[in-house]
Amino acid sequence: MKRPIRKLNGRRPSALQAKPVRHVVAALILRGEGSAREVFICQRRADQPMGHKWEFPGGKIEPGETAEIALARELNEELGIDAVIGEKLTTVRHNYRNGASIEIQFFTVTEFRGELENRIFQNMLWSPFSKLPEYDFLTADLELIRDLADGKLL
């Protein structure tokens, strides 16, 4: 006997459904010069997706925002600072295993007003570039982390 054809009501099974690309911005907040140069890194809370992973502060671009405006807003929400968004360092595309596809634009920040205040993270700290590979970063960031530690960027 023939199997009945399963109707999908016009929807494809979720595994085949392409999720829209998430546009994300993140900041490399820098201090110090030469070999004393450090970058500010943040650890996601346990209850967030990809909990406990380290990342650069930032988040998704909202409709109608430029990348710079979105990043300034995220830094204000997450850290309570008014940041001057500097140059764009690089753009990374990554497909996470759950099907999420993201594009992250990384900007440098060397000037900001206010004190860095932990509003949402598990932990946050200044790290020398050479120590970055010791932290368990989000997968999309790993190539950037290697390049920074190897002195290939900045």
Ligand SMILES: Nc1nc2c([nH]c(=O)n2[C@H]2C[C@H](O)[C@@H](COP(=O)(O)OP(=O)(O)OP(=O)(O)O)O2)c(=O)[nH]1
């Ligand atoms: N801020 C930031 N996000 C990153 C980095 N690397 C990386 O893969 N991402 C991903 C994690 C998230 O999927 C997305 C950032 O958006 P988000 O911070 O609003 O994400 P979320 O899922 O925690 O927040 P939400 O959906 O609850 O709004 O980009 C990074 O270095 N910094």
